[in-house]
Amino acid sequence: MLFTNPSMLFSTMIDASSSALSLCVKLFSIYAVWLGLLEIVETTHLDRYIAKIFRPLIRLIFGKVDDDTTSAIATNMSTNILGLGNACTPSAIRSISLLDNGSKYCNYAMSCMLFLNTNFVQFLPSTIIGLRLLHGSISPYNVILPTIIVTSITTIVGLLLLKLCSKVWVDRL
Amino acid sequence: MISDYVIPVIIISLVIFCMIERKSAYSCFTTGVKRSIDLVITTLPYIVTVFIMIEILNKTLILDCIVDILSPALNVLGIPAALVPLIVIKMLSGSGGIACYESIINTFGVDSEIGRAAAIIAASSEAVFFCASLYFAGTKVTKFRYAIPVCIICNILCAVLACAIVKIL
Numbered sequence: 386m387l388f389t390n391p392s393m394l395f396s397t398m399i400d401a402s403s404s405a406l407s408l409c410v411k412l413f414s415i416y417a418v419w420l421g422l423l424e425i426v427e428t429t430h431l432d433r434y435i436a437k438i439f440r441p442l443i444r445l446i447f448g449k450v451d452d453d454t455t456s457a458i459a460t461n462m463s464t465n466i467l468g469l470g471n472a473c474t475p476s477a478i479r480s481i482s483l484l485d486n487g488s489k490y491c492n493y494a495m496s497c498m499l500f501l502n503t504n505f506v507q508f509l510p511s512t513i514i515g516l517r518l519l520h521g522s523i524s525p526y527n528v529i530l531p532t533i534i535v536t537s538i539t540t541i542v543g544l545l546l547l548k549l550c551s552k553v554w555v556d557r558l
Numbered sequence: 559m560i561s562d563y564v565i566p567v568i569i570i571s572l573v574i575f576c577m578i579e580r581k582s583a584y585s586c587f588t589t590g591v592k593r594s595i596d597l598v599i600t601t602l603p604y605i606v607t608v609f610i611m612i613e614i615l616n617k618t619l620i621l622d623c624i625v626d627i628l629s630p631a632l633n634v635l636g637i638p639a640a641l642v643p644l645i646v647i648k649m650l651s652g653s654g655g656i657a658c659y660e661s662i663i664n665t666f667g668v669d670s671e672i673g674r675a676a677a678i679i680a681a682s683s684e685a686v687f688f689c690a691s692l693y694f695a696g697t698k699v700t701k702f703r704y705a706i707p708v709c710i711i712c713n714i715l716c717a718v719l720a721c722a723i724v725k726i727l
Contacts, residue, residue, distance in 0.1 A: 401613035416594035424590030496705035510681030522668040543712040550704035
């Protein structure tokens with residue numbers, strides 16, 4: 386395209402930024418609902434109960450972290466497991482900012498957080514199941530079990546790899 | 559379908575729980591909405607930039623070149639060439655991955671081996687570069703070191719496992 390039709394470049398960039406804007410509007414509507422609900426979770430201290438369930442797992446992965454961080458990570462994990470997609474973003478950003486030590490190097494805990502949001506056990510891949518239903522699959526739900534198996538394996542392998550890497554490249558400021 | 563009831567049940571029980579705890583659900587919700595405005599404003603510049611980048615890669619056929627280069631290597635791991643665009647685009651953008659999944663099942667059929675493998679791949683990983691740029695927008699982090707390679711290795715491992723598991727199950 387760059388050589389055959391150079392004038393396209395500028396219009397492509399403008400189109401892309403306008404579709405980015407419409408994505409942001411969609412994201413805003415999703416965030417507004419989920420952050421509204423998350424605020425209810427936080428003011429009623431329900432997140433502390435959720436955090437209690439996830440605490441052993443969080444301690445295993447992240448080591449010692451304070452209560453605020455634990456509850457942010459727990460909220461993120463629960464939305465991740467339910468396959469709520471974009472609803473993970475607010476709690477992920479919050480967890481990352483709590484784990485941030487102000488360094489320009491990504492530390493081990495932040496790496497784990499990024500990893501957990503890109504590959505984590507999926508119990509309910511709702512978007513994909515919906516698409517399979519729409520395309521007339523004979524058994525739209527038969528991908529759930531393989532997805533759980535595959536994501537469990539990759540999650541364990543990835544966390545072990547991260548642990549290994551953190552021993553080689555130690556966190557620094 | 560049980561999964562249809564998951565979200566309504568969560569929402570209704572939250573509101574009821576809020577009433578039991580004697581907190582105002584209305585004021586909590588509006589605070590949350592206020593926070594979402596800040597969130598969208600801070601993430602907007604990054605989303606716009608990432609979108610422009612992906613669109614240029616797409617239109618200039620650079621993405622096609624990347625797919626061509628990666629195909630032989632991934633074929634060795636048992637991943638068919640038809641799934642390579644899905645794996646590559648999935649790392650850049652989640653919605654792009656969904657679009658790619660749809661075109662694969664249109665070509666090969668939903669219940670074919672490739673169709674099911676594609677479903678597992680599309681369901682199990684999120685866009686690495688998109689998440690990295692979005693989540694770290696508020697931090698000073700510029701050096702990701704091992705984080706992104708590990709995520710990519712696991713995405714590829716996930717694709718390999720998905721292709722293997724549809725042959726068994």
